Amino acid sequence: MIRICAIFEYILLLLIVVSSQIFSQPKFTDQDPNCIKLGQESEILEPAIDFLEYAPTIDGILDETGEQLPLRGFNYVRFHAEETFSTVPLHYRLGYGTEFLYVYVEVDHDQMFYNDRAFQNGDGFQVLIAKPQKNDERTDEFYVIACSAVNRKNLEWTKRIIFVNNIYNLFVPLSEDAKMEYHDTGEKFSFELLLPWKDIPPFHPWLSDDIGFNLKFVKAFQDQPTSDYYVYPDRDMAQENKMPLYCHLKFAEPEIGNNIQHFIQLGRNHIYEGDEFGIHIVTLTSEKVRQTVNVSVYSIENDLILNTSKSFYTQPGLDRTYSKMDEVSSLPTGQYTIQWETAIDAVKGEDQLTIFNTFHSDEIKLRLRNSRHRISKGSYETLFYSIERAQDFLASLRPYESAPNTRDRIEQLVKNINNASSGIDVIATHTGVLRRAFQSKVDSTYQPYCVRIPEHIDRSRKYPLIVFLHGSGSDETDLFGFSFLNNGECIELGPFARGRSNFYCTDNAQEDIAEAIDAVIENYPVDTDNIILTGFSMGGYGVYRTFHETPHKFKALAVFSGLPYYSTNTEVHPDSIYTNFLDDEKAKVFENTPLFIFHGEQDKNCSISKTEELVKLFKDNGVQVTYVTEKEMGHQRPDSHTIGKYRKWLDQVLTE
Numbered sequence: 001m002i003r004i005c006a007i008f009e010y011i012l013l014l015l016i017v018v019s020s021q022i023f024s025q026p027k028f029t030d031q032d033p034n035c036i037k038l039g040q041e042s043e044i045l046e047p048a049i050d051f052l053e054y055a056p057t058i059d060g061i062l063d064e065t066g067e068q069l070p071l072r073g074f075n076y077v078r079f080h081a082e083e084t085f086s087t088v089p090l091h092y093r094l095g096y097g098t099e100f101l102y103v104y105v106e107v108d109h110d111q112m113f114y115n116d117r118a119f120q121n122g123d124g125f126q127v128l129i130a131k132p133q134k135n136d137e138r139t140d141e142f143y144v145i146a147c148s149a150v151n152r153k154n155l156e157w158t159k160r161i162i163f164v165n166n167i168y169n170l171f172v173p174l175s176e177d178a179k180m181e182y183h184d185t186g187e188k189f190s191f192e193l194l195l196p197w198k199d200i201p202p203f204h205p206w207l208s209d210d211i212g213f214n215l216k217f218v219k220a221f222q223d224q225p226t227s228d229y230y231v232y233p234d235r236d237m238a239q240e241n242k243m244p245l246y247c248h249l250k251f252a253e254p255e256i257g258n259n260i261q262h263f264i265q266l267g268r269n270h271i272y273e274g275d276e277f278g279i280h281i282v283t284l285t286s287e288k289v290r291q292t293v294n295v296s297v298y299s300i301e302n303d304l305i306l307n308t309s310k311s312f313y314t315q316p317g318l319d320r321t322y323s324k325m326d327e328v329s330s331l332p333t334g335q336y337t338i339q340w341e342t343a344i345d346a347v348k349g350e351d352q353l354t355i356f357n358t359f360h361s362d363e364i365k366l367r368l369r370n371s372r373h374r375i376s377k378g379s380y381e382t383l384f385y386s387i388e389r390a391q392d393f394l395a396s397l398r399p400y401e402s403a404p405n406t407r408d409r410i411e412q413l414v415k416n417i418n419n420a421s422s423g424i425d426v427i428a429t430h431t432g433v434l435r436r437a438f439q440s441k442v443d444s445t446y447q448p449y450c451v452r453i454p455e456h457i458d459r460s461r462k463y464p465l466i467v468f469l470h471g472s473g474s475d476e477t478d479l480f481g482f483s484f485l486n487n488g489e490c491i492e493l494g495p496f497a498r499g500r501s502n503f504y505c506t507d508n509a510q511e512d513i514a515e516a517i518d519a520v521i522e523n524y525p526v527d528t529d530n531i532i533l534t535g536f537s538m539g540g541y542g543v544y545r546t547f548h549e550t551p552h553k554f555k556a557l558a559v560f561s562g563l564p565y566y567s568t569n570t571e572v573h574p575d576s577i578y579t580n581f582l583d584d585e586k587a588k589v590f591e592n593t594p595l596f597i598f599h600g601e602q603d604k605n606c607s608i609s610k611t612e613e614l615v616k617l618f619k620d621n622g623v624q625v626t627y628v629t630e631k632e633m634g635h636q637r638p639d640s641h642t643i644g645k646y647r648k649w650l651d652q653v654l655t656e
Contacts, residue, residue: 559595
């Protein structure tokens, strides 16, 4: 139903927001003095989200379909400076369809900003879709969709992306069917997001019992910090390694049009050999119809393995069907692509299915223990860790998650243990990239690290070692994304160091870095006089901290987009834990050590100003610093120009 006078609704909303700021004192929450309440949040979002038979055109401009959707206000605004209290009127609209969620955000401001990672630094927004928990506790099952205003090619990846999924999965691409655009009139600007339900399984209004939601908009300004607007108050939304809070979505009953509509979802995206498999089919139709769904199964090599079809009658209205497919359940272990197409309206789709062998971890561990004397200590520790990791991963795998890489790794793990039984040490002779582990001397746990070994390694000679510390929210596998670190003549190491966001200061992080280095020296021909310590973002701070702890170990240091300290942590924790390196006495430790420092001038996550302050301090104290900036770069890896300078610096360091 078309709502009357949408313009009046908008004016009324603005008057309410503005008058609440002009005629009353801001009310601060007990938890956060920088937060102002703008509206009354509800545990259930009201009114219910309207159904859209067709998707709106996504161009950043509200069309006739979108104008029918009710205006909704943000309920909280949080400022990043105590003396900054200016607010901007903004609102949003929501709609949903059989295949999508629609989000529209409009900001009444005459200047739109295109900051680095605008979804965090303005102008941009984040949409939370979550699985509610008992008593509305924080959830570990969610997606945060990040959308940014972008005017530079190197930031296109931030325009629309899954920022966080289930706490630890970061920066996951959306499908090409996900659309996001924005429009700036010079007086106001707006965003439109079309998010396919298929991109955020298992969430769908007709298949999920409940869906949690939040929306955060980040507004940037010329000469003051950003302001964050929330529908539901939760500072931990999209914070690294944090579980978010949410309100609940309520969906209006769909209006039945003349066209039949379908949504199909796999019952599971992974099974064990012989398990039940089926598909969920939701149909929206005005009459009883006989529908047929044709299903094709393809191997990982794209060979057609199976063709089958399921026919059934749908009832008028919203009809749900679950169809078992024993033909798929009987397939052997492997990775498959499931494709489907409905006969009446030719709705097509595809998804991934992993079929596992049963993993008997206790039996595999026993076989490995019996082969312990046949392989090296480091290989044994790596294989034992791999068994534990596979066991934990399979136990935590959610029904809608496929795991092709895990299946491949488990198959390779079993082969490696079979080889170990025959005295063949595959781990010790592996070159290229590899995830290894050591048994900690601190608590006997198995701790992971990654290595990159030259393909044609000559064990009769010694190789320089590059140690790379990962950024916040990441882990040791970050090493694989920084291929530019090596000149081809080095061994590389990426420690996990007990935490994704511990700043290399707690949880025995320093002990783990030292033990990972020792493990690599024990297993590979390392030139211990040529160890280079590097890091990105949080890992950049980790470089300063680790070198300060053990300066005798490292010949040179390279920091990419790091900071000399983190004020958010020094405010909460004692300085003895989170050391501030903007200090003359601490700078003296670096006097005789070459440093390469890179920082993007547009970096909003780690401000370049602190790095410039540190570089000046170093130079004043006679530290050898090669400092490189990139005018258009934000919080990201350097470009080819800087990499060339880094490689030249590295070659010089290694030949001295």
